Amino acid sequence: MSSSTLQGNGVVPGIGVGPVIRPRPRPHLPEAEDALGPAAGGERFSAAAAVVADRLADRAGRARGATSEVLMATSVLARDRGLAALVGARLTDGHGLCAATVGAIDELSAMFADAGGLMAERVADLRDIRDRVIAELTGQPEPGIPTPEQPSVLCADDLAPADAAGLDPDTVVAIATSLGGATSHTTIIARQLGIPCVVGTTGLEDVAEGRSVLVDGSTGEVILDPRPEMARERTAAAAVLREAAASWTGPGATSDGHVIDIMVNVQDGAGARRAADEPVQGVGLFRTELCFLDRDVEPTVKEQADIYREVFVAMGDRRVVIRTLDAGSDKPLSFATIKDEPNPALGVRGMRLGLRDEGLMDRQLDAIALASKDAVGPVWVMAPMVATEGEAAWFAAKVRERGLVPGVMIEIPSAALLADRIMRHVDFVSIGTNDLSQYAFAADRMASSLSRLTDPWQPALLALVERVARAGLDADKPVGVCGEAAADPQLGCVLVGLGVTSLSSAATAAPLVGATLGTVSLEQCRSAAAAALAAADPAAAREAAAAHLT
Numbered sequence: 342m343s344s345s346t347l348q349g350n351g352v353v354p355g356i357g358v359g360p361v362i363r364p365r366p367r368p369h370l371p372e373a374e375d376a377l378g379p380a381a382g383g384e385r386f387s388a389a390a391a392v393v394a395d396r397l398a399d400r401a402g403r404a405r406g407a408t409s410e411v412l413m414a415t416s417v418l419a420r421d422r423g424l425a426a427l428v429g430a431r432l433t434d435g436h437g438l439c440a441a442t443v444g445a446i447d448e449l450s451a452m453f454a455d456a457g458g459l460m461a462e463r464v465a466d467l468r469d470i471r472d473r474v475i476a477e478l479t480g481q482p483e484p485g486i487p488t489p490e491q492p493s494v495l496c497a498d499d500l501a502p503a504d505a506a507g508l509d510p511d512t513v514v515a516i517a518t519s520l521g522g523a524t525s526h527t528t529i530i531a532r533q534l535g536i537p538c539v540v541g542t543t544g545l546e547d548v549a550e551g552r553s554v555l556v557d558g559s560t561g562e563v564i565l566d567p568r569p570e571m572a573r574e575r576t577a578a579a580a581v582l583r584e585a586a587a588s589w590t591g592p593g594a595t596s597d598g599h600v601i602d603i604m605v606n607v608q609d610g611a612g613a614r615r616a617a618d619e620p621v622q623g624v625g626l627f628r629t630e631l632c633f634l635d636r637d638v639e640p641t642v643k644e645q646a647d648i649y650r651e652v653f654v655a656m657g658d659r660r661v662v663i664r665t666l667d668a669g670s671d672k673p674l675s676f677a678t679i680k681d682e683p684n685p686a687l688g689v690r691g692m693r694l695g696l697r698d699e700g701l702m703d704r705q706l707d708a709i710a711l712a713s714k715d716a717v718g719p720v721w722v723m724a725p726m727v728a729t730e731g732e733a734a735w736f737a738a739k740v741r742e743r744g745l746v747p748g749v750m751i752e753i754p755s756a757a758l759l760a761d762r763i764m765r766h767v768d769f770v771s772i773g774t775n776d777l778s779q780y781a782f783a784a785d786r787m788a789s790s791l792s793r794l795t796d797p798w799q800p801a802l803l804a805l806v807e808r809v810a811r812a813g814l815d816a817d818k819p820v821g822v823c824g825e826a827a828a829d830p831q832l833g834c835v836l837v838g839l840g841v842t843s844l845s846s847a848a849t850a851a852p853l854v855g856a857t858l859g860t861v862s863l864e865q866c867r868s869a870a871a872a873a874l875a876a877a878d879p880a881a882a883r884e885a886a887a888a889h890l891t
């Protein structure tokens with residue numbers, strides 16, 4: 342049988358081969374049901390929701406890190422009083438229990454979807470709760486992923502955190518989904534578990550259970566009925582890389598000794614403590630806004646300092662690049678973000694909130710300065726969503742006043758185009774390729790249907806990176822990349838070839854990036870970069886670069 346290939350976005354590198362398994366289907370709704378009334382019905386709903394919540398909490402207890410956190414959050418959502426009240430209202434109106442449950446969750450999902458951003462992403466969690474509660478109420482098997490009897494490839498539309506949390510990387514050897522992007526739950530969980538993963542795969546829904554597939558998390562390919570010798574070759578090559586990542590001891594450099602800082606992205610002290618075990622040069626992006634997603638009121642300077650200090654202390658004498666609040670759009674903060682903007686990704690987000698409310702920026706910088714007193718290593722501070730030279734100058738003055746090192750993120754094309762002027766004011770820049778591609782291509786970074794445009798291998802994105810890197814070389818100032826592009830080992834080499842000086846990615850991705858870089862010379866990186874820049878599209882860029890990196 343000959344192979345054919347489906348294309349998606351590779352988000353966790355590695356190879357997995359095996360028969361397809363799929364999550365168990367959603368439970369059926371009963372065709373007719375009695376109206377139980379609010380008292381008896383409410384009691385039965387609460388009991389079923391409690392069983393579901395307990396099971397999720399139990400899995401959270403067995404999972405680790407971000408996986409455990411999302412599971413626990415879903416468990417808490419299952420017990421939400423607002424949800425029970427919505428069910429109660431429908432029971433009072435005379436609905437049956439399952440109909441009331443479905444209706445209530447649909448209403449809550451619509452509210453979450455309207456709120457947008459991270460709230461909208463929780464709609465998948467709500468639907469997952471709905472299915473589990475219905476299964477419990479009607480005595481059907483719990484929906485979710487079957488336990489495979491042999492190493493298998495999990496294929497799905499998208500994964501709910503509850504599905505993904507119990508995955509065992511020894512039996513689920515790869516994941517491929519039809520939906521999802523670089524920031525979806527599937528990606529986060531697969532990266533954490535180290536399971537090769539491809540998301541946004543066109544045509545995957547037609548692949549039947551049991552069919553043999555090969556998932557290549559580097560190239561984004563899902564190969565149907567792979568030839569055994571090709572599967573063996575790819576698996577062997579991936580094993581060599583995995584081994585290299587495990588034995589990588591840093592520091593980051595090309596094979597001929599060109600030094601590149603390999604850094605990690607973190608969002609709190611716990612993440613920094615885990616990352617500190619890796620032989621990385623420090624934190625290249627501390628996303629502070631993620632510490633405060635659940636806050637209604639702005640945390641005090643002391644509260645903020647206590648949180649930031651944890652990260653500084655965890656990293657010891659290594660550098661920490663801390664980013665001021667990037668609130669808004671996909672990361673709304675109720676105490677900072679403007680509500681009801683018609684187009685929040687293009688609205689008052691990131692540093693624009695600090696320009697509008699200077700006190701918000703000042704208090705955060707005071708907190709960073711306070712926490713930095715306990716830092717042993719250097720603390721660099723950068724602002725997100727900087728669009729102009731004037732904004733960079735405004736921010737840099739504030740950071741310098743506090744004795745800290747200022748930088749800005751380059752994630753808006755206007756800043757990339759005038760990076761040389763921006764660099765007159767700051768000591769470093771870091772390129773946020775996630776937003777830079779979103780704004781360069783006018784394509785929502787969360788939309789999997791547009792992921793061919795927001796693919797970080799797009800030659801136009803690479804051209805913007807090259808321009809910024811050249812400005813950095815001219816000014817003799819560091820230029821990092823901290824967007825998801827830096828998590829792709831091959832693309833990391835290309836970015837180095839374009840002139841960037843540091844690569845920052847999730848702690849599970851960074852060692853492979855460092856190890857891969859150690860196998861190629863600076864000259865190879867430069868030729869790979871030139872070839873990728875000259876390519877017609879992302880697929881051609883990948884292929885052209887690969888030819889120079891072997």
Ligand code: PEP
Nearest residue numbers: 752773774775776823824
């Ligand atoms: C980016 O835009 O690439 C980036 C690193 O910032 P965030 O993903 O937090 O928007």
Ligand code: MG
Nearest residue numbers: 752773775776
């Ligand atoms: Mg960004």
